[in-house]
Amino acid sequence: MTTSQRHEGKTALITGGSRGIGRAICRRLADEGAVVAVHYGHDHDAAERTVKEIVADGGRAFPVHAELGVPGDAEALWAAFDRAAAQEDVDARVDVLVNNAGITLPRRVADVTEADYDRVFAVNTKAPFFIVKHGLGRLRDGASIVNISSVVTRIAYPHLVAYAMTKVALDHLTRTLAHELGGRGIRVNAVAPGYTETEINPTLAIPEIRQRYASASVFGRLGQPADIADVVAFVASDEARWVTGHWIDASGGVHLGV
Template sequence: MTTSLRHEGRTALVTGGSRGIGRAISRRLAEEGALVAVHYGHDLTAAERTVKEIEAEGGRAFAVHAELGVPGDAATLWEAFDRALAEQGAGPGLDILVNNAGITVPRTIAHVTEEDYDRVFAINTKAPFFIVQRGLDRLRDGGRIVNISSVATKFGYPAIVAYTMTKAALDYLTLALAKELGPRGITVNSVAPGYTETEINPTLSIPEIRQRYSDASVFGRLGRPADIADIVSFVASDDARWTTGQWIDASGGVHLGI
């Protein structure tokens, strides 16, 4: 465990918290003292693995199951969260909400079906919206909401047009919520990764594409989930109490300059 427990005494919920960037965020928040609800939609094994890793490192965590992108998903999530939190013997309420869960549609507009479109918006945009809406009475004053966006919203990426549209909508939600929740001392920010080493991007298995993505960063490498998790932990901390409504580039300097 780190000696800097800046999230000690806090409770966090990380959607999609069992794999990739979400797993790294869950572990980082727990490392710094938070009790972490590791949400998962389908992969119970991954969620249990993440919880065990956190516990092995001296942290506290529990798994929460709810399929996102289906009717009533937000209500199901919060019911599962409340129930699991009570089983942990913890008091009700939440301090940190990280909207991380998401899927991608790696297709140009000509190949995106209505089913593709509806599903990616249901999981990436609609679910966070209603998770926040139904979670406002649980989120304590002085709390934190962190929405995981994408650096793709600042550039033209025709190959993932529908996915990028969902993240652009999430960025606007960040602005609106920051304005609305400011009087309660709640900060709301977007953290935008670039090319990151996760299973959400199957093209990373192609050496040429992998090299191109690495070269796009000024550091000459792909991002690691821990790179993103460290930024999220900062934004979720009291150190970032004066930062809200911001879109934070977590891409490693992708596409700086011409």
């Protein structure tokens, strides 16, 4: 099987799939043959644009709308997925689930409010937990779950403490699900980006900060969404069939000397 065929015949759902890393993952999986459900929370135009790009490249994709971080979000997401899959005549059983949607919270402990804390945990940790819970009956045996973590879980980063905590919790969920779902042949892994050039990080527009982030990598550059998407596509594929419960550093070696 060639790389371009790795996900042929599979159905994939990527949360936060309309922009940034999520968009790159959607496009890569579609390029490799998957039918891709592009989830979005607010930016309908971005989701439609991602779907149109995939279709223009000869792939298949459809948008799925559900706001995360609100009560009943996981059930709403799966209901929207079921409706969209039926309209597209797509098998609603899922082979690849990527929990990518997330928000940042660039604040120190003293500046984090309870509302801030509850919001970042609701989107980054609670939503993936219940998306998996309510998706267990939809996941095929032998499916792959990929949770998008962050390299900040292995270093002290005071400006992102609450955000980092959400990703640490997601890492633990990854290991636990890998243990629990292994009997069904379902693999669960986490992929951890570092400093990546996406619109989620507006500070990259500041030359000094951009250079500092780039120099943190042993390669001396910022990560690109495609760098992460390539790792996710491999981890979700049958080529990684013997990899589960693993945290994969996809940061370009940031802070290795610290």
